[in-house]
Amino acid sequence: MIKKVKPPFKPFKKTYAHNYVSELLKEYIVSGVYNAGDQLPSEIDLCQDLGVSRSAVREGLRELEGAGLIKTVQGSKGGRFVNKINSDIIVHGLDLILKSRNASFEQLMEARKIIECVTAQMAALNRTEEHLEAMLKIVDLRTKSKEEFYKKNYELHEIVALSSQNMVLFYIVQALRKLIFRTYSFITMEEIDIERAIECHYAIYKAIKNRDPEEAEKAMISDLEAYRKLYLEIIRKRLEKKGNKL
């Protein structure tokens, strides 16, 4: 009698052409075959190389575009270009979540404060001399130009988070900060007390230089609390003027 053996048969999983395109290109982007700024082959070239139709290629590329991995430029010298993989990729998703669950400004700011204070503490412990130098360059520049201060403010908070040496926390903090700036972009630097902010920034720098986590946390809290109060005040005023509810 014939013995029947049944090895574990995995069902054949059909792959669609457009999925093949997007998966393949995603793999190449994540693994570094294509880097930020690189141009992907044109649609026609991809058709020929991958052996699928132009519409399949286009659908695959749209998936990558929706995921924030590439951007499209029309025209001669145009094409598909690989985006820098950074916190922007989460910002969009986080934005969707918070919008649809209408999380408040308070919750967003609270989350930022908690995580950014931790990164400040960690920065005091883990910072390198290079980080410290970069911070000093920013803090030392006692500018009075609002635009320049805006940029410097962004950079300082960025490098403090970076100095924590934890990339996961770094990208989360970046995403939260970007989301706050984007959502409340009507708040200009006009309203900010630059003198106070510069002093705060210097205190943060000093604490991190002295490897003093408690002091770093305190200085960061003080900076963020000032922003929070200012933002709340401005948001309240706008609501009064409009007569709307948040």
Next chain:
Amino acid sequence: MIKKVKPPFKPFKKTYAHNYVSELLKEYIVSGVYNAGDQLPSEIDLCQDLGVSRSAVREGLRELEGAGLIKTVQGSKGGRFVNKINSDIIVHGLDLILKSRNASFEQLMEARKIIECVTAQMAALNRTEEHLEAMLKIVDLRTKSKEEFYKKNYELHEIVALSSQNMVLFYIVQALRKLIFRTYSFITMEEIDIERAIECHYAIYKAIKNRDPEEAEKAMISDLEAYRKLYLEIIRKRLEKKGNKL
């Protein structure tokens, strides 16, 4: 003489058909016109309603698919279905970032520990009676089934984060936990000391019930540290066997 006035002319920004489709549907999804599980109109219907070709509709839908907002099912009774908007939308992006910057397991686990401990503290202060009841139901069930414990473990950590009453932190913690489970899915519940874990969970519950933030943090740290050590041990063993580097 005629006075020339120049108001701020915003340049006309061309909208592509596929962008029109994706933006419109995204707006409807985020604002709740379509809810999780709902089926979008078929491609043909969208063509007619929006006055664009089928390929434009398909490209727009692929963008939404890439962003994680919808999923596609082929066949009769198939179509496009709206996904639940939850932490999954960030998980994918976070995964891409960490893969391409090869962040380590240590960093991922550290970030989770820090944020989840904060949510445990906040849970002790902000929990409602309903949250407490749900926790008790999970903690009380002294099962020995590994599968059931796995599920209960997930649920308890979820509801603790939810009790913090901060949705931003909740979704971030969820995303980090999902990413850890997904990336290290080769670690089965077989290896876990369920007795210890159940005791830990009970300690977390008790602290939150007693509105004791310090105790809640301590219990959460103890739980997560046990996981961390176990994971590291198993990862180390696998690397030895394979002779690979992480």
Next chain:
DNA sequence: TTATATTAATATGTCAGACATATATAAGTC
């Protein structure tokens, strides 16, 4: 010579139509 049109080249964007495939339901057949 310089400024301005015109043209060409190259990439993506849009459209229409035909056919393939997947899947659930209904109808037919043994």
Next chain:
DNA sequence: GACTTATATATGTCTGACATATTAATATAA
């Protein structure tokens, strides 16, 4: 009743034609 077949309805794929955007090269006019 169990199995097969047909059909209806979605999405998936392919082809070909033409539109549009953009840059670069060329021709033309002041």
